Amino acid sequence: MCIVSRFKALKEQLSITNEFVFKIVKILISILIALGITFIVLALVSDHPLENFITILTAPVKKLRYFGNVIEMMIPVAFAGLSAALLFKMGVFNLFVEGLYYICGVACAAVAIQQIGGGALHPLLCILAACLLGSVLMGGTGFLKAKYNTNEVVSTLMLNSIVLGVGLFCLKRTGLQDEEFAAIASKVFQDSAKLNVIFGGTRITISFIFLILTAIFVYVLMYRTKLGYSIRITGINSKFAHYSGINVFAMYMIVHLISGCIAGLGVSTELLSLYDRFQWTNLPGLGWDGILMATLADNHPVGILIASFGIAYLKKGAEVVSLTTNVPVEIISIVQAILVLLVSSQRFLVRFREKKLLKEGMKHELG
Amino acid sequence: MSWADFVNSFFSANFLYVVIRVSVPLLLASLSAYMASLTGVGNIAVEGIMLMSCLMAVLGSYWTQSAALGLLIALATGIGMALMIYMFSMSLGAQPLLVGIALNTFASSFTVFLLYQFTNSKGSSGTLPSKVLPTVDIPLIKDIPFLGEIVSGHYLLTYVTVILLILFYIMLYKTPMGMQMKACGLNEQAARSVGINVTKMKLLSMLFSGLTAAIGGAYMTMGYASIFSKDMVAGRGWIGIAAQGIAGINYVALLVVTMIFSVFQAITNVFLLYDLPSELINTIPYVGVLLGVIFYSVAATKKHRQV
Numbered sequence: 001m002c003i004v005s006r007f008k009a010l011k012e013q014l015s016i017t018n019e020f021v022f023k024i025v026k027i028l029i030s031i032l033i034a035l036g037i038t039f040i041v042l043a044l045v046s047d048h049p050l051e052n053f054i055t056i057l058t059a060p061v062k063k064l065r066y067f068g069n070v071i072e073m074m075i076p077v078a079f080a081g082l083s084a085a086l087l088f089k090m091g092v093f094n095l096f097v098e099g100l101y102y103i104c105g106v107a108c109a110a111v112a113i114q115q116i117g118g119g120a121l122h123p124l125l126c127i128l129a130a131c132l133l134g135s136v137l138m139g140g141t142g143f144l145k146a147k148y149n150t151n152e153v154v155s156t157l158m159l160n161s162i163v164l165g166v167g168l169f170c171l172k173r174t175g176l177q178d179e180e181f182a183a184i185a186s187k188v189f190q191d192s193a194k195l196n197v198i199f200g201g202t203r204i205t206i207s208f209i210f211l212i213l214t215a216i217f218v219y220v221l222m223y224r225t226k227l228g229y230s231i232r233i234t235g236i237n238s239k240f241a242h243y244s245g246i247n248v249f250a251m252y253m254i255v256h257l258i259s260g261c262i263a264g265l266g267v268s269t270e271l272l273s274l275y276d277r278f279q280w281t282n283l284p285g286l287g288w289d290g291i292l293m294a295t296l297a298d299n300h301p302v303g304i305l306i307a308s309f310g311i312a313y314l315k316k317g318a319e320v321v322s323l324t325t326n327v328p329v330e331i332i333s334i335v336q337a338i339l340v341l342l343v344s345s346q347r348f349l350v351r352f353r354e355k356k357l358l359k360e361g362m363k364h365e366l367g
Numbered sequence: 368m369s370w371a372d373f374v375n376s377f378f379s380a381n382f383l384y385v386v387i388r389v390s391v392p393l394l395l396a397s398l399s400a401y402m403a404s405l406t407g408v409g410n411i412a413v414e415g416i417m418l419m420s421c422l423m424a425v426l427g428s429y430w431t432q433s434a435a436l437g438l439l440i441a442l443a444t445g446i447g448m449a450l451m452i453y454m455f456s457m458s459l460g461a462q463p464l465l466v467g468i469a470l471n472t473f474a475s476s477f478t479v480f481l482l483y484q485f486t487n488s489k490g491s492s493g494t495l496p497s498k499v500l501p502t503v504d505i506p507l508i509k510d511i512p513f514l515g516e517i518v519s520g521h522y523l524l525t526y527v528t529v530i531l532l533i534l535f536y537i538m539l540y541k542t543p544m545g546m547q548m549k550a551c552g553l554n555e556q557a558a559r560s561v562g563i564n565v566t567k568m569k570l571l572s573m574l575f576s577g578l579t580a581a582i583g584g585a586y587m588t589m590g591y592a593s594i595f596s597k598d599m600v601a602g603r604g605w606i607g608i609a610a611q612g613i614a615g616i617n618y619v620a621l622l623v624v625t626m627i628f629s630v631f632q633a634i635t636n637v638f639l640l641y642d643l644p645s646e647l648i649n650t651i652p653y654v655g656v657l658l659g660v661i662f663y664s665v666a667a668t669k670k671h672r673q674v
Contacts, residue, residue, distance in 0.1 A: 045484055093464060150664040153464065154612045157411070158653040158660070161605050165650035173644060282598065288472045295465055328483040333476030340469040341451075345459035 068202025079266025080290020098287025134264030142256025396607025414604025445581020
């Protein structure tokens with residue numbers, strides 16, 4: 001009883017609403033269901049399901065290298081999530097981040113294979129190229145949305161396929177391709193372009209610091225500045241924002257430009273950290289993953305970091321299992337799909353919540 | 368190979384045969400997107416559903432050693448996935464778009480998971496002895512020169528698709544049910560107020576959407592190719608969504624647009640032979656839709672300003 005009352009006091013102190021508690025409970029239950037179903041699937045395909053399941057949950061913290069892999073996997077997805085979340089917060093269902101990851105990757109590769117000379121200049125130029133292209137393209141979709149209210153879902157879905165074709169064309173026919181390499185791939189990135197490892201024993205580069213800074217930037221921008229407040233108001237009701245004297249067009253443009261820049265940053269740091277050459281011949285899927293993470297986190301920057309860390313953690317665990325068994329790492333797609341479906345379902349568990357609200361209401365009435 | 372050969376390759380019975388061959392999955396994908404958007408639910412998981420039923424057709428026919436049962440399993444998979452979209456978006460209040468994205472990424476990975484379970488390969492199902500559906504020679508027509516070469520000798524599912532297209536046309540334009548479905552998409556409240564069972568219509572439209580996407584998927588591995596390979600749908604679902612984006616609720620326009628896209632796909636195949644930039648030809652359908660959407664919105668904005 002003491003613990004309960006203490007918890008309640010703490011809740012009031014931190015001004016945590018019941019809404020927030022409900023959200024957390026809902027996510028926890030969703031995680032339990034998702035892991036439960038994964039366990040069932042594991043039991044169907046594996047000889048030692050329990051053992052494997054425990055490995056999935058514990059392997060990444062057992063070795064520094066594994067934990068490093070988790071961070072590496074999480075970084076591009078979290079960047080994509082941040083990029084998407086800004087737009088979603090604005091009420092724009094823009095799905096271009098997937099396409100941007102491809103085309104900005106090509107731009108980054110085009111700079112990374114040139115001989116430019118040492119120092120921080122080369123990676124900086126690569127990242128700049130990607131960010132600039134990302135901003136320009138995303139800004140284009142933003143302009144269409146802001147000025148003409150173009151349907152962003154259709155236009156960005158089409159753009160994803162268009163930039164894939166254009167990117168492949170650039171890769172194959174503008175001198176980027178390494179003719180001697182067996183598969184379709186760009187020439188090898190110059191050593192001067194690559195980002196340095198900052199934690200010994202892992203492959204985590206400065207991109208991790210970029211990610212944290214970007215997340216802080218997005219958080220401060222959205223929740224601690226006047227600009228962010230205006231953006232959120234525009235997202236809730238753009239007409240209201242317009243009549244309150246907010247320059248809606250400028251808000252749309254700012255958000256799209258920043259979002260495109262974050263997407264460019266995400267893919268360029270990913271390529272310069274972990275790849276020797278650009279060899280995606282299809283959309284990488286990182287953008288879709290990012291969009292799903294943004295959904296899981298309800299578009300909150302901290303939540304996106306946590307969600308993409310969690311999924312990357314499970315992926316790494318499954319990867320460790322797949323080394324010794326016939327269970328492939330793709331089993332984590334089950335967890336991800338179920339989590340997203342349950343968390344984005346607004347009426348999931350709602351009855352339970354209503355009951356609780358009713359109970360509280362009765363109490364107030366009696367008291 | 369000279370330019371004359373190149374030009375001639377577009378004016379042959381073989382080219383038209385190829386157009387029909389590549390058009391079938393595109394038509395089915397368009398139908399799937401169309402059916403779902405008709406009642407206003409929307410399905411952007413066409414790609415994922417096709418991919419999943421591709422694999423289930425192979426696995427199903429391997430398990431049962433019967434092409435027909437394999438097809439049934441593929442159809443059940445597709446319909447099941449489409450109904451999942453319905454369940455989560457309509458009953459549980461999730462955004463249909465998000466459900467679609469989740470299913471697409473799920474299908475892309477989970478097919479690899481299943482493939483690896485049964486073939487120990489993450490690339491293709493080459494080692495799995497699966498069944499394919501037969502090709503059909505139409506009697507009489509197959510003996511007519513030129514026309515016979517084009518129309519006859521396709522896979523069974525090609526003719527099934529043609530029959531489906533006709534049946535859907537009749538349903539949409541000649542029966543009350545088709546009208547009621549359209550009414551749900553145009554104005555749900557109005558439809559409900561005149562006593563249309565909106566829930567049933569939406570459920571039906573998603574059922575059709577899953578069915579057509581599943582046939583498209585089964586066609587890919589039981590006719591077009593005989594094995595499953597990773598991500599083999601390769602954007603066909605998106606082309607279907609693009610065609611629906613242009614055509615709106617106009618069924619005939621949907622078929623015409625899809626056939627135009629099919630011609631582009633067939634051209635791509637020729638371009639590949641001559642090492643021409645087929646990547647850019649591939650984007651033409653999407654560029655078309657993008658320009659269409661932009662022009663539409665610009666025109667709408669201008670009209671709005673005049674008022």
